[in-house]
Amino acid sequence: MSEEKPVVNRELVLPGEVVDTTGLRPGVGTYAENGVIYAALLGIKNISKNFVNVFPLKGRYIPRYGDKVIGIIIETGPNSWLVDINSPYPAPLHVNEVPWKVDFGDTPSYLKVGDTVLVKVEGVDEAKHVRVSMKEPGLRKLSGGNIIEIPASKVPRVIGKGGSMINLLKEYTGCRIFVGQNGRIWIDGDVDGIALAIRAIKMIDEEAQTLGLTDKIKAFLEKESKIRRK
Amino acid sequence: MGMKSDIKLIDENGLRIDGRKPDELRPIKIEAGVLKRADGSAYVEWGKNKILAAVYGPREAHPRHLQDSTKAIIQCRYNMAPFSVSDRKRPGPDRRSVEISKIISEAFESVIMTELFPRSSIDVFIEVLQANAGTRCAGITAAAVALADAGVPMKDLVVGVAAGKVDDTVVLDLGKEEDNYGQADVPMAIVPRTGDIVLLQMDGDMTEEELFKAMDMSMEAAKYIYELQKDALRRRYAVIAQEEKEEIESIEEGIE
Numbered sequence: 080m081s082e083e084k085p086v087v088n089r090e091l092v093l094p095g096e097v098v099d100t101t102g103l104r105p106g107v108g109t110y111a112e113n114g115v116i117y118a119a120l121l122g123i124k125n126i127s128k129n130f131v132n133v134f135p136l137k138g139r140y141i142p143r144y145g146d147k148v149i150g151i152i153i154e155t156g157p158n159s160w161l162v163d164i165n166s167p168y169p170a171p172l173h174v175n176e177v178p179w180k181v182d183f184g185d186t187p188s189y190l191k192v193g194d195t196v197l198v199k200v201e202g203v204d205e206a207k208h209v210r211v212s213m214k215e216p217g218l219r220k221l222s223g224g225n226i227i228e229i230p231a232s233k234v235p236r237v238i239g240k241g242g243s244m245i246n247l248l249k250e251y252t253g254c255r256i257f258v259g260q261n262g263r264i265w266i267d268g269d270v271d272g273i274a275l276a277i278r279a280i281k282m283i284d285e286e287a288q289t290l291g292l293t294d295k296i297k298a299f300l301e302k303e304s305k306i307r308r309k
Numbered sequence: 310m311g312m313k314s315d316i317k318l319i320d321e322n323g324l325r326i327d328g329r330k331p332d333e334l335r336p337i338k339i340e341a342g343v344l345k346r347a348d349g350s351a352y353v354e355w356g357k358n359k360i361l362a363a364v365y366g367p368r369e370a371h372p373r374h375l376q377d378s379t380k381a382i383i384q385c386r387y388n389m390a391p392f393s394v395s396d397r398k399r400p401g402p403d404r405r406s407v408e409i410s411k412i413i414s415e416a417f418e419s420v421i422m423t424e425l426f427p428r429s430s431i432d433v434f435i436e437v438l439q440a441n442a443g444t445r446c447a448g449i450t451a452a453a454v455a456l457a458d459a460g461v462p463m464k465d466l467v468v469g470v471a472a473g474k475v476d477d478t479v480v481l482d483l484g485k486e487e488d489n490y491g492q493a494d495v496p497m498a499i500v501p502r503t504g505d506i507v508l509l510q511m512d513g514d515m516t517e518e519e520l521f522k523a524m525d526m527s528m529e530a531a532k533y534i535y536e537l538q539k540d541a542l543r544r545r546y547a548v549i550a551q552e553e554k555e556e557i558e559s560i561e562e563g564i565e
Contacts, residue, residue, distance in 0.1 A: 091546055093539050094457050095465030095502045110422070110464065117502075119422060119462040121542060136546060137349065138460030139367055141426070167367045167429035206378045206427045232460070 092118040092133055099131045108133030140166045140231035140261040142209045146200045147218070149226065149259035150211065152192050157184045162198060162211055165228065165261040170209035172198060177213045195221045195265070197257065224255070224267030227277055229284045231262035236287050237280060244283070244293055251300035252276040275303055318487055319476040325487065331480040334470075334530055339450070339541035341458045349459025351541070353451040356484065357441035362451035363434045364459040370430035380423035385414040385433040387448055393440040409445050416449060416498040416507040422462040431461060442488035446471050449498045449508070454538050458545065464500070466538050467507060468531040471496040472523035474515045479522045481530055495520065497527045501535040504528065 092098055098109055099116040108120040109131055118124070122133040142148070142164060150162035153169065158181070160172045172190075174181040181189055190196065197218050198211040213219065229237065237258050238245050249256055252275050254268030266276045279296055286292060319325055329335070335356030344350035347363035354360075370376040387409040391400045402410075413435070421431065433456065435448040449469030457466060473483045475491035483494055493513030499506055506524075515523070 091543065093466070093542055094463045095500075108462065117464070119464065121457045121460060121546065135460045137458070139348070167369050167426060169369070207429075 090124055091122075092124045093121055094118055098124050098133065099126075103131045104129050106130035106132035108135060135232055137230065137232055140164070142166050142168065142170070142200045142203050142207075142261075144200055144203055146260040148198060148200060148211070148261040149221070149257070149263035149265055150196050150198050150261075152190050152194045152196065155186045155190070155192060158186065160186060160190050162196065164198075164200075164209070164211065165231070165259075165263055166209075168207050168209050170198075170200070170211040172196070172211050172213065176201065176211070190220060195226055197221055197259070197265070221257075221265050224265050225273050225277065227264050227266070227280060229262050229264065229280065231260065233284055233287050234258055234260060234262055236283055236292070237264065239293055244296065247293065247297055247300065248276055248279055251297075251304050252279070275300070278303075316486065316490055317476070318490060319478055319480075323478075325475070325480060325484070327484055329484075331478055332526055332529075334482045334533070335484065337450075337534060337537055339454060339537050341454050341541045341545040347455070347459070349455045349457070349461070351451045351454035351458060353447050353454075355443065355447040355450070356482075357439060358437070358444055358447045359439035360444065360447045360451045361436045361438060362448065362455040363436075364431065364452070364455040364461065365434075366431040366459075367426040367429035367461070368432070370428060375430070376428045378427055381421070381426035381429045381431050383414045383417050383421060383423065383431050383433065385410045385417065385435065385452070387413060387435045387437070387445065389437040389440060389444070393437045409448075412508055412510070413445070413449055413452065413498075416467060417452070417456065417463075419505070419507045420463045420465055420467055420500055421456065422464070425462055431456075442483055442485045443471050443496070445469065446496050446498070450534060450538065454541055457538075457542055465502045466500075466535060467498050468501055468534045468538065469496065469498045469508070470527045470530045470534060472527045472530075474513065474519055474523070479515075479519050479526065481523075481526045493519075493523075495523045495527070497524065497531075499528060499531040501531050 096118045098118050105111045105116045109116050110119050116131050118133045120133045120135050122135045125132045148164045150164045152160050153163045154161035158174045162170045162172050164170050198213050201210045201212040203209050252272040254266050254272045254276050257265045266273050338354040340352045343352045344363055349364040351362045367381050387406050389398050391398050433452050437444045446469030453467040472481050472495050474493040475487045493515040495511045498508035
């Protein structure tokens with residue numbers, strides 16, 4: 080808890096700890112009381128553009144506008160589907176939000192319970208009623224492939240700095256991979272490629288705290304893909 | 310409480326039966342993140358008490374009628390294992406554990422930022438594996454660490470600690486015999502940063518001055534326990550924090 084003016088100071092903070100007294104503005108994961116800013120979360124302190132933020136290390140996925148997530152259909156209604164997006168809030172997908180012309184009551188012939196879809200969070204209101212949409216290029220029903228789940232807070236790790244980790248995975252496994260913001264990852268390719276990608280992602284999940292993770296995963300993938308080629 | 314006996318709970322040197330001074334706590338050990346399947350968890354050893362706490366959520370609240378469209382609900386379950394006491398405890402909720410569950414839920418409601426997760430439920434499970442007086446306080450201490458470990462936004466950790474009156478002396482953190490044969494037990498839950506009291510009960514009776522003295526004692530002890538809680542969380546996340554420094558930029562991209 081260093082109180083001097085930190086510029087790139089990023090340390091672990093716990094709920095209730097003072098994160099700023101110098102008059103910065105409270106950002107995400109913080110709260111202010113009598114001009115002092117405290118952390119509201121267990122996370123990493125970060126200062127950017129006059130804001131103090133605390134980025135969580137753990138926690139459930141909370142939907143935000145514009146997030147692309149992987150959902151699973153859990154219910155069909157006459158003119159909508161209910162999608163589980165791995166958050167405390169299931170999201171309805173209305174027939175107007177899909178790229179097809181669906182007749183009233185004909186929803187199950189397009190998407191059935193258990194189908195997986197790539198959707199975008201269209202809106203979240205103050206009571207956390209979430210709406211999702213499929214009306215955008217790239218959003219679709221996901222057929223084939225495998226889905227695995229990791230904690231949503233580890234999504235940045237799988238993507239890596241500027242997409243470095245995800246490109247590494249795609250390159251070595253030859254798979255098509257999509258990482259949803261909600262921690263669900265869709266992988267499609269040949270059987271061995273999928274198996275390798277899953278092992279690598281599990282490794283990222285388990286060893287998210289080790290230093291030089293990208294290099295470690297690269298070494299792992301290199302070794303494994305050599306065995307595969309033989 | 311209330312039981313009569315001729316046991317001397319405080320000896321002529323002013324020491325208690327386990328050799329502690331009146332304002333001394335039992336040894337406390339806290340560990341964070343001990344369960345893999347729970348969102349957050351903690352294990353506390355407090356003297357002879359052994360307590361496991363697990364947190365799930367925020368998750369969808371069921372049954373639906375319990376949902377609150379303005380805030381998350383906190384559902385706490387305090388449970389004693391059948392083998393936690395010397396006579397087998399009949400399993401399942403009883404009058405006592407239902408009460409403790411309720412008051413612990415309410416204690417946490419005042420620190421957790423429930424308004425961030427409307428319609429959801431944050432479930433706290435406190436399992437007493439071994440009981441030796443003061444389990445509700447140890448349970449609160451464990452649950453607070455588990456909540457922080459789960460990444461639940463809250464204003465501060467909560468510390469549970471008890472004080473009481475034994476042989477006409479105000480003492481901190483009553484042990485089994487002191488609880489059974491003493492005159493009063495005052496369990497408290499404290500928000501250490503502000504000094505707010507989020508739980509205060511009293512079993513037995515004591516004078517006003519004695520009560521205030523007991524509360525002051527607990528308040529002092531809470532600061533020490535607070536440090537133990539923070540230390541447990543730091544130990545758990547120290548390694549992660551190091552790496553985080555390197556990759557924080559990618560998280561920022563996700564947040565913006």
